[in-house]
Amino acid sequence: MDKNALFNQFVTFTAAVHQVTSDLTQNINTDAITPVQYKILEYLKVSQPVTITEISDCHHMSLPNTSRELKKLQEKNLIEKISDIADRRKFFVRLSADGEQMMHEAFARIEERFQQLIQHVPEEDLEEIKHALDILQQKVFKQEDRL
Amino acid sequence: MDKNALFNQFVTFTAAVHQVTSDLTQNINTDAITPVQYKILEYLKVSQPVTITEISDCHHMSLPNTSRELKKLQEKNLIEKISDIADRRKFFVRLSADGEQMMHEAFARIEERFQQLIQHVPEEDLEEIKHALDILQQKVFKQEDRL
DNA sequence: TTATTTACTTATCAAATGATAAGTAATGGA
DNA sequence: TCCATTACTTATCATTTGATAAGTAAATAA
Numbered sequence: 001m002d003k004n005a006l007f008n009q010f011v012t013f014t015a016a017v018h019q020v021t022s023d024l025t026q027n028i029n030t031d032a033i034t035p036v037q038y039k040i041l042e043y044l045k046v047s048q049p050v051t052i053t054e055i056s057d058c059h060h061m062s063l064p065n066t067s068r069e070l071k072k073l074q075e076k077n078l079i080e081k082i083s084d085i086a087d088r089r090k091f092f093v094r095l096s097a098d099g100e101q102m103m104h105e106a107f108a109r110i111e112e113r114f115q116q117l118i119q120h121v122p123e124e125d126l127e128e129i130k131h132a133l134d135i136l137q138q139k140v141f142k143q144e145d146r147l
Numbered sequence: 148m149d150k151n152a153l154f155n156q157f158v159t160f161t162a163a164v165h166q167v168t169s170d171l172t173q174n175i176n177t178d179a180i181t182p183v184q185y186k187i188l189e190y191l192k193v194s195q196p197v198t199i200t201e202i203s204d205c206h207h208m209s210l211p212n213t214s215r216e217l218k219k220l221q222e223k224n225l226i227e228k229i230s231d232i233a234d235r236r237k238f239f240v241r242l243s244a245d246g247e248q249m250m251h252e253a254f255a256r257i258e259e260r261f262q263q264l265i266q267h268v269p270e271e272d273l274e275e276i277k278h279a280l281d282i283l284q285q286k287v288f289k290q291e292d293r294l
Numbered sequence: 295t296t297a298t299t300t301a302c303t304t305a306t307c308a309a310a311t312g313a314t315a316a317g318t319a320a321t322g323g324a
Numbered sequence: 325t326c327c328a329t330t331a332c333t334t335a336t337c338a339t340t341t342g343a344t345a346a347g348t349a350a351a352t353a354a
Contacts (some may be wrong), residue, residue, distance in 0.1 A: 001273040003265070007258045013280050015193060016288035017164045019205070026207060034340060046162060053301065058166070060173060065342065067303055089301040089350045111154045118150070118287070125286055126148040132279035133160045139272055140265070141163035181310060199332065212312065214333055236320045236331040 010140075024113050028106050032076070036061070037069055038106075041078060041095065045103045049082070049092035078102060157287075171260050175253050179223070183208070184216055185253075188225060188242065192250045196229070196239040225249060 029038050040055060047054075056066040070093060073079045078099035084090035095103060118126070176185050187202060194201075203213040217240060220226045225246035231237035242250060265273070 001270055001277070003262060003273075004258070006265075006273065006277060007261050009277065009280050009284075010261060011254070011257075012193065013284055013288065014164055014168045015189075016284060017161055018168070020288050021161045021165070022207065036341070042162075046159070051301085056302095060169065061341085062343070063302065064304080064344080069341095071303085087301085087351070091302080107158070110158075111151070114154050114157060115150060118153075121286060123148055126150075126153065128282055129286055130148070130153060130156065132282040133156050135275055135279040136283070137156075137160055137163060139268060139276055141160065141167050183311070200330090203332095208311085209313070210332065211314080211334080216311090218333085234321070234331085238332075 020117075024110050024117075028109055031102065033078075034069075037073055040069060040073065041099060041103055044079065044093060044095050044099070045107070048094040051084075051090050051092060052081075053090075055093065073099075167264075171257050171264075175256055178249065180225075181216075184220055187213075187216060187220065188246060188250055191226065191240060191242050191246070192254070195241040197241075198231075198237050198239060199228075200237075202240065220246075 033041075036059075039059060043055065043058060044050065050058075052066055052070060053063065055070070056063045059066070061069075070079065070081070074081065076098075077096055079093055080096045081091040081093055084092060118129075121129070180188075183206075186206060190202065190205060191197065197205075199213055199217060200210065202217070203210045206213070208216075217226065217228070221228065223245075224243055226240055227243045228238040228240055231239060265276075268276070
């Protein structure tokens with residue numbers, strides 16, 4: 001296997017993924033929410049509850065800035081901070097009812113666009129796609145491989 | 148095929164792709180270059196030459212802001228604008244020698260990390276990965292499907 | 295107990311990005 | 325020819341984001 005060619009293919013592929021997801025999520029947040037704040041909520045949606053340091057690490061943003069954005073999200077009633085009983089310096093962050101609602105609607109609109117994207121894909125291709133997603137998730141984009 | 152389940156898988160997958168590419172490209176641009184500027188250069192690297200409007204559309208940024216960033220890149224000698232002979236309102240943008248050099252080095256460093264990521268993946272899995280990338284690129288993340 | 299480290303907050307400043315108004319020059323259509 | 329449209333630029337302002345210093349309180353180690 002030509003690993004260099006594979007890298008080039010990887011680059012083209014990830015660029016396409018970024019482009020498609022960017023298109024799918026365009027103009028989704030109607031409300032007064034900034035891109036970083038949306039990213040945080042999106043992360044919470046799939047990973048909650050998480051600590052503030054985890055959010056900070058995962059998004060490569062400083063703790064002070066993470067803290068600031070979370071405060072804003074809390075003021076908008078989109079998240080909740082629950083202090084850890086075992087270690088009272090820590091906080092667990094999760095979506096509030098409003099936050100869940102908002103992300104649910106956002107994902108619903110994204111899903112609409114996604115279904116539109118694949119509406120004419122034949123059944124056997126869908127199976128192939130599902131398999132391909134499985135493979136890549138397992139072998140390339142898996143959680144443990146983070147640098 | 149449960150299309151809703153496929154959507155959930157898609158969401159998880161794209162999140163993982165974003166995470167991995169974000170990790171791979173962390174701290175790559177040493178020089179005085181902003182994230183948006185890097186994105187533009189990255190786009191040029193794979194799509195040049197392109198017009199200013201194409202850059203603007205593709206990155207969902209306004210023409211004035213695109214123009215400003217291109218001006219900065221031009222002042223840093225990383226890109227060149229060539230006016231279209233057929234339509235003199237238009238400009239084709241491409242990387243300068245310096246820009247090519249810089250992106251070449253950036254990609255080389257990213258590739259190093261990528262090769263490290265897949266160094267222990269067995270040969271038969273690499274074939275499977277290559278096939279999976281092909282499938283998804285053809286059937287889901289293809290150019291024509293842009294909204 | 296005391297010192298150090300960890301988890302987080304508050305505050306502040308600079309830089310990057312986004313939005314918008316107003317302009318130029320070339321093109322294309324009536 | 326004249327007018328509308330297109331492609332792009334310049335300028336300006338608001339907002340978002342990033343970086344950093346300094347602080348609090350809890351946990352841990354010596």
